[in-house]
Amino acid sequence: MGLSTLRNVGYRGLATCVPKTVISNMDCPPAMRSERERLVRNIGIHERRICYPWQCFSDLAFIAAERLLEELNWQRNEIDALIVVTQSPDYLIPATAIILQDRLQLSHATIAFDINLGCSGYPFGLHVLGAMIQAGAVRKALLLVGDKCATLHDPLFSDAGTATALEFDPDAAPIYFDLNSDGSGYRAIILPVGGHREPPGVQHFIPRRDEHGVDRLPYDLQLDGPAVLSFSTQRVPPAVTQLLAYAGAAQESVDYFLFHQANRMINETIRKKLRLPEEKVPMTLHDFGNTSGASIPVTMTARILEPLLAGRKRLLMSGFGIGLSWGTALIDIECAKFPELIVA
């Protein structure tokens, strides 16, 4: 599909919820301090948020959705569709979106399903839900995006849940998209155990030493850093340029460029390649780490809340990662609701 335009889709609001518990990447034995400082300097991530063990991504998204519905004063029976974009479902089956339909007391007539995407997920979710609205059957809808991906031993990932409200609006400005997939890179970020290719077994509870001498469990997330870095820095800049050209929009007309918060090296390379000024590229890596698909909404809530509330803003959003997949959206937002960051 690549490039496309959606019309009649109004962006009505966004709420973001992060867990209370903060973990610092600098929390380490004194002997490791210098090494950790180098790591933090280069990945740009100082603090991360981690769920309680009992807390799921859906618990954060539920709180965000409740807050947003209250802010918008939308009635529960008006919600025609609920889409969840996550790779941290409550259960392998059924879909978390259907559980949330009931938890949020939405009508049985609500279409609810999950989309299995991670870091690239926000533009994809906006497009799927927006296309349903453009088609005319759905008037008001919710998009819940996020993941529970933080662990104590990796320095990158952080937890968050977000809720976005879209509504049919014949006066809404067009939203432009560029959505892409490259499954040849599926091994670059993979959780190899637990699906039908490799069902879980006792052998997966035995740590194995990797090429860097680190003991890992086979069911840990595996990330090929160089492959992800090359993919991100080679694919994203031309995708941004291509979408702006398709939309007939000058780079200068964009108020903020919101990139998935991967790590500082990746994000800075993308920014420099596009020659974007720092003030137009808000970042949340330092305080919130890599919050997977939630990172674009987290950055909107945590960094540009006041400008978004002050008046019409043109945002370019770019998500990229697991799949591999990458999606870009150009959207004008005006008169939407943006509650303060929720901590739960």
Add this chain to the structure above:
Amino acid sequence: MPDIETFIANFQTAVDFQDPVEIRADTRLTDLQEWDSLAALATIVMFDMEYGKAITGHHLKACATISDLFALAA
């Protein structure tokens, strides 16, 4: 044509050594304490931004010395 002195200076900046370290063309990468996964990422970025070359982790694994790395920039 890139020169090796500038290349070594760029490499030292990219790898972000914690203590000053002398690097020559024949320095073996595995002798450098900071030659780790972070350094590999930084080196890939350096090739992209300073030399317009898209190198991969496979390229890096095939390099034993600074001189081998420098050959990729040419």
